[in-house]
Amino acid sequence: MKLLHSFFENKKTLDIAKELIGKVLVYESPKGIIKGIINETEAYTEDDESCHAYNGKKTKKNEIMFKRYGHLYVYFTYGMYHCINIVTAEENKGEAVLIRSVIPYDENSKELMINNRFKESPTPYALRSVLCNGPAKLTLAYGFDKLFNGLDLLDMKSKIYLEDLKIKPKKIENTTRIGISKAKDLPWRFIGNF
DNA sequence: TACGCGATCGTG
DNA sequence: ACGATCGCGTAT
Numbered sequence: 001m002k003l004l005h006s007f008f009e010n011k012k013t014l015d016i017a018k019e020l021i022g023k024v025l026v027y028e029s030p031k032g033i034i035k036g037i038i039n040e041t042e043a044y045t046e047d048d049e050s051c052h053a054y055n056g057k058k059t060k061k062n063e064i065m066f067k068r069y070g071h072l073y074v075y076f077t078y079g080m081y082h083c084i085n086i087v088t089a090e091e092n093k094g095e096a097v098l099i100r101s102v103i104p105y106d107e108n109s110k111e112l113m114i115n116n117r118f119k120e121s122p123t124p125y126a127l128r129s130v131l132c133n134g135p136a137k138l139t140l141a142y143g144f145d146k147l148f149n150g151l152d153l154l155d156m157k158s159k160i161y162l163e164d165l166k167i168k169p170k171k172i173e174n175t176t177r178i179g180i181s182k183a184k185d186l187p188w189r190f191i192g193n194f
Numbered sequence: 195t196a197c198g199c200g201a202t203c204g205t206g
Numbered sequence: 207a208c209g210a211t212c213g214c215g216t217a218t
Contacts, residue, residue, distance in 0.1 A: 059215070077201070077213090079212035080202075080212080136202050136203065137203075179201055181200085197215105197217085197218095198215100200212105200214095203210090204208105205208090
């Protein structure tokens with residue numbers, strides 16, 4: 001079943017980050033349905049120095065973070081890549097969960113992800129590399145870009161949504177977050193073993 | 195208007 | 207371990 005408002009309501013961002021492990025991110029793309037099991041997330045909260053919305057600072061880049069939970073926040077980074085977050089707090093709070101990795105749910109999803117990532121002839125390295133085990137890789141695999149920024153996954157007619165298919169990780173580890181320079185010590189990264 | 199940097203990735 | 211690559215935010 002689809003995740004609805006009740007999944008987010010009255011929950012802490014940290015708990016949402018943990019509970020998203022094992023949930024399925026679904027995109028009904030023009031070429032077919034892409035599903036991936038979320039297996040790595042990171043939490044970013046309003047009082048966290050490494051959060052784009054730290055100190056409640058709202059800019060054109062991060063304004064979507066201040067929307068109500070369930071919105072998709074897509075940001076551009078390193079001059080080349082996009083990454084996706086799911087907004088987790090009430091309006092004007094500025095918290096989100098970065099989706100860092102998914103596992104293709106089925107062969108059809110895998111096929112579509114390969115097409116999205118390797119339009120040109122793939123190099124040997126690309127073929128060896130895993131399809132969607134990184135925040136920018138999975139965003140490419142789904143075909144998301146800045147045009148998807150601000151979509152509401154809780155809108156009934158949204159083509160992107162979260163689903164609970166009762167997939168439970170064997171274990172969830174938590175570690176410090178990756179690629180940040182501030183608040184490095186917070187163990188706010190969650191990794192599911194399936 | 196100028197400049198430094200980044201919630202990354204692929205190659206060597 | 208390093209270079210690619212460019213929009214954004216902060217400083218001038």
